[in-house]
Amino acid sequence: MSNSLSVFIKGKRKQLGITQLELSERAGVGLRFVRELEHGKQSVRLDKVNQILFLFGSEVGVVSIKEY
Numbered sequence: 001m002s003n004s005l006s007v008f009i010k011g012k013r014k015q016l017g018i019t020q021l022e023l024s025e026r027a028g029v030g031l032r033f034v035r036e037l038e039h040g041k042q043s044v045r046l047d048k049v050n051q052i053l054f055l056f057g058s059e060v061g062v063v064s065i066k067e068y
Helices: 001-015 020-027 029-038 046-054
Strands: none
Touching: 001 020, 001 029, 001 046, 020 029, 029 046
16 A cells, blocks of 8 residues: 555544544444554555545545556
8 A cells, every 4th residue: 555545544534633543433443454554554455445535535446557
């Protein structure tokens, strides 16, 4: 996962003024998952990421990239 995802989630959480524990409870994921995600863990379950992003009105999806 990109660090930008970690920064986005942590920023949105702080913007809402909620703790990692509160985010995990609202999203229905474990606290450990939230902590690892915010610290940029490289392998995460996309379904759980989307559970969190849903709270922010977002989701992970396919993005086309240019071939060089």
